[in-house]
Amino acid sequence: MIEQGRMSVLSEEGDYLLVDKPLDWTSFDVVAKIRGAYKRHGAKRKVGHCGTLDPKATGLLILATGRKTKTISSLEILDKAYEGVIKLGAKTASHDTEGEEYDLRDASHLGEEAIRQAAASMLGERMQQPPMHSAVWHNGQRLYELARKGQEVKERKARRIEIHQFDITGVSLPYVHFFIKVSKGAYIRVIAHELGELLGVGGYLAELKRVAIGQYQLSDAASVGEIVDEIGRVAISAIEE
Numbered sequence: 001m002i003e004q005g006r007m008s009v010l011s012e013e014g015d016y017l018l019v020d021k022p023l024d025w026t027s028f029d030v031v032a033k034i035r036g037a038y039k040r041h042g043a044k045r046k047v048g049h050c051g052t053l054d055p056k057a058t059g060l061l062i063l064a065t066g067r068k069t070k071t072i073s074s075l076e077i078l079d080k081a082y083e084g085v086i087k088l089g090a091k092t093a094s095h096d097t098e099g100e101e102y103d104l105r106d107a108s109h110l111g112e113e114a115i116r117q118a119a120a121s122m123l124g125e126r127m128q129q130p131p132m133h134s135a136v137w138h139n140g141q142r143l144y145e146l147a148r149k150g151q152e153v154k155e156r157k158a159r160r161i162e163i164h165q166f167d168i169t170g171v172s173l174p175y176v177h178f179f180i181k182v183s184k185g186a187y188i189r190v191i192a193h194e195l196g197e198l199l200g201v202g203g204y205l206a207e208l209k210r211v212a213i214g215q216y217q218l219s220d221a222a223s224v225g226e227i228v229d230e231i232g233r234v235a236i237s238a239i240e241e
Contacts, residue, residue: 007222010043010234014066016075018221021061027052030061030224037228038065041235050075051213054189056096059210060218078214079164081181085207086192088199089174095131095189096205107201112171118198119166119178127158128190161186175206 008015021030027049038045048069050062059082064072089107092099162183170177176195180188189205196203211218222230 007220007227007230009065009227009231011066014045014064014068016068016216017063017065017227018216018218019061019063019227020218020221020223021053021058022224023058024055025224026055027061031063033224034063034065034227034231037231041232043231043235048072051080051210053210054096054208056098056205057188057208057210059208060213060216060221061210062213062216075213075216077184078216079181079183080186080210080214081165081179081212082188083169083179083209083211084177084188084192084205086176086178086195086203087174087206088176088196088203089201090204091193091196091202092204094204095187095193096208099204101204103202105201107174107199110173110199110201112168115171115176115195115199116168118195119168121198122166122191122194123163125160125162128161128185128187129156129158131187131190131193159185163191166191176203181212 007017009017017034019030019034021027031047031049035045035047038047045065046069048064050064050072053059053061062075064075088110089105090101091103092101163180163186164183165179165181167179168176169179180191182188182191188208192203192205209218
């Protein structure tokens with residue numbers, strides 16, 4: 001349960017809610033669940049989120065409520081940190097587990113040092129093209145909507161991103177465990193794909209967990225269920241008072 005006083009959910013000025021997003025939920029699913037909890041208890045609250053997490057990713061998602069929704073842009077510019085697993089020796093169209101594997105190759109010859117050197121070579125600023133399976137808009141449609149129709153937009157505008165830290169924390173081929181810290185707008189799925197290309201065997205993101213957004217930490221987050229329960233508890237206490 002949320003420790004009393006650790007996370008405010010009904011302040012007059014609005015709140016930042018630190019949520020541990022579950023696997024296979026979209027960021028909007030989380031927003032809808034929390035917004036519904038407020039509505040059920042008669043509390044009118046705007047709810048928005050900062051920094052979309054893909055359905056196959058878990059971890060820290062920051063929601064803003066009430067007047068705090070006007071400050072979301074100040075959170076979106078913050079660096080983000082992740083822990084995850086890359087599978088080498090295969091690719092997917094989505095660069096994560098949403099797609100089917102193809103182009104299977106043997107990765108058993110790769111040494112741990114070669115993998116670490118490849119990751120280290122990716123540090124710094126670089127141009128990154130958003131993947132087709134992303135929420136970027138193109139002519140009034142999300143790229144992932146077009147991708148699911150089998151369409152590809154080749155002229156996707158690349159963005160400047162920066163990889164501040166990319167540590168290989170464990171190797172058990174074909175799986176590579178990592179910690180990464182990146183700037184706003186970086187797609188970790190694309191970085192996983194690019195690492196696989198650098199190593200000549202392909203790769204995709206098998207697991208991803210966001211552990212920090214700026215100074216906000218996953219260790220301070222609560223589950224969706226805990227926050228829903230807290231909204232109910234605080235709302236009932238306010239009525240009783």
